[in-house]
Amino acid sequence: MKLKQVFFLILFQFVVISFLAQETTATHSGISLISTKKTFIVGDKITLEFLVKNDSLIQLYCANSYGATVLTPKVIAKKNTFKIPSFMSKKRGVLSWSIINSSEEISGNISILSQQQPTTIETYVGPPSIDAGGLDYTMLVVIPTDSLDNPILDHSKVDVKYQFLKSEKSQPILTDKLIGYKNIFSPKKSGRMIISSESYGLNSKEFDVNIMPAIATNFKLFASRNHEYADGNQITTFYTSIIKDKNRNIVSDGSYIEFYITNKKGDILKTTGTTINGVAHAKIIHPDFEEVWKVKAYFIGISESNAITIKYKKVIEDYTVSFTAHNRSIKVGPLKSFMKQIIPDGLSVKLSIYKNNTLTKELFKESLNGFATFYLDPNIFENNLYKIVIETAGIKKEFKSFKLW
Template identity: 50%
Template sequence: MSFKPLYIALITVVILITGFKSKQDDSNHNYTLINESSVYTAGDAITLVFTFTGSSDVFLYCSNSYGSLILKPEIDNSLKFEIPNILSDKSGILNWELHSDSKRNSGHISILPKNDIHAIETYIGPPSIEAGDTDYTMLVTIPTDDLDNPLIDSTKVTVKHQFLETQKRDNIYTKYGIGYKNLYAYEKSGRMLINSECLGLNSKEFDVNIVPAIPTDFTISANRIHNYADGNQMTTFKTSIIKDRFNNVVSDGTFVTFFITNTSGYKEETSGTTIDGIATAKLVHPDHEDQWTVKAYIEGMANSEVITLNYEQAITDFEVSFSEDHRTITVGPLQSFMNQYIPNGLHVTLKIYKDATIEHQMIEQSIDGFAKFKLNKDRYPKGRYKLDIEAAGITKSFADIRYE
């Protein structure tokens, strides 16, 4: 005889009896929240009270945006859960869920901020904006109560600002605890002073710099004590007062680059930064007759017209003398446009050729109107050489110099 059908029947009966008993137990458990209000003010003492039948072995799970806690009840004729300050001091929605062995109830309460303002958190940026009607800074304000909760939405905040002779007041209203105002730049440069007020409480003063806009094109000029190419004096380049399209003088420190192109197409540059809208830069005169074309740039923003500068030859001729063995070469006297000795530092170049191939190049600077070269026997042995001596754009050649 098989006992399998009998076992199956017994197990089925046990399951049915257990399930019926469980349903009877569930029906004997009931929990009801009896608080008259579901809306509280931050800082209030909040106690959730439940009437109950059945087991008191329960706990309350509470959660808001600041965290979660599990609370055990005080048991009397009811279940009392005292919400701790860490949750009751924060405005917003507090969700709760009552857990028992057989039941789970849930709900929420609303905690509103206090009606009294304690502080205004205020933020502003950027701290510098460009003159005109497109750039702006944003003021963000958060009025809070003494528990650091943002006040209720639609709280009025007055934003005040002063610029030159202008003073303005604008009312804004908070949303999600925050109020903001875009403050656009004026066409003049200067400093804008800003503060906010809410329910009689004022924030501290903030300031925003309205800086000049992008520079516009400008002119340049050159100043020099003479127009001779002496390789010594300085030419000073200067801009006009550089302004933006609203006639504001550009900020001090604006970088201006002067590009100089000479007759041979070689380029040089010098630069300066603006003070009171004017930039200056210097460059030493060429050492030979030349013509410069000069143009200035504020990179990516503005530029000047082209000016032309001519430099006359200062040294028209010079002498070259050799020692008895030709190994000491003296160049000079080097005399300028009034027959004065040129200032120290003029470059004199000696190029040495052998069999039509350049062997070496030497550069010396003039001292007291002369430059000297000495050719070492080990470096330049016995033979015939060609020498080219160049100074101030003038070249003198000596085709057949014999060294023993």
């Protein structure tokens, strides 16, 4: 029984000592925070009130992401009231404060939240052009902001709207870390996609994204010509089939196609064309002698065509060469075409002059009215024996021991 009384006595003394200790702390604490509200909306008028038991003048240090300042209170009957300046209260985030000019350490934080109703929507879309097929995508970034240019609260709903061809879709997203974003993948068809966004009844402006055809697939090559004779005058036209990607989208107009031509000697000629409605055309003049061409087209680094072979027939079977003025005036012709008509002007004729089996000079002329005329100037070609070789339309004629005087 005595033991039980001793136990209750000790317990009572412990409670009394704890109560007295609390009273002493409260008595010695000269500054106490009266304000209880810790969460505000941007634009609210924010005040902090403190009860100061002694007559000391305190100041309040405030800091947020905009900067820091020291405030002096308005004092009425030991109640110190601090008014937070508007440049701090209109910025969302955490506002930290602490009492200075006091031996006590008193500090705290205030949460300032953005307004939930946005007044503007900052929207960014890029890239502006993507490839069709579902692998490429553009990104939409949305930042709804309130009247004080603060991004609205995280997890706020934003509706992403986009229209393509006959399809219209709307998908909701939630803002996170101040922004909302969505990757919009390309459809299989090419065309133009229109994108916009909406948040709490506020709509953004319209954005365009071009859905471009993807990488082209292989295609076919064709050729057309008026006739198959090598007259050096007519034109052969090469053209492709409609060039498309794997999703059957026609490649963009202006795509650059190169046509490579390999002749019998292995030499390579090249002509080019650009696509219109998926088809590329290129033209090249006929050779002026019998020839066989192997032609192939390339969408460089992307795709290619099949190879085709084109044969050109000899247009001139023979021609005459006449010499006058001590053999110094050489007239080649008449040059007649496949219907015995005079060949069109411009056929190349080459005259090679050899002395002692060494090539001395090569002269070139183009036919005019079916003839090509050369004159061997005596100031250049002295009186002597030469070998003359004349070549045109793939036909070569040699005149050995040719005397000039």
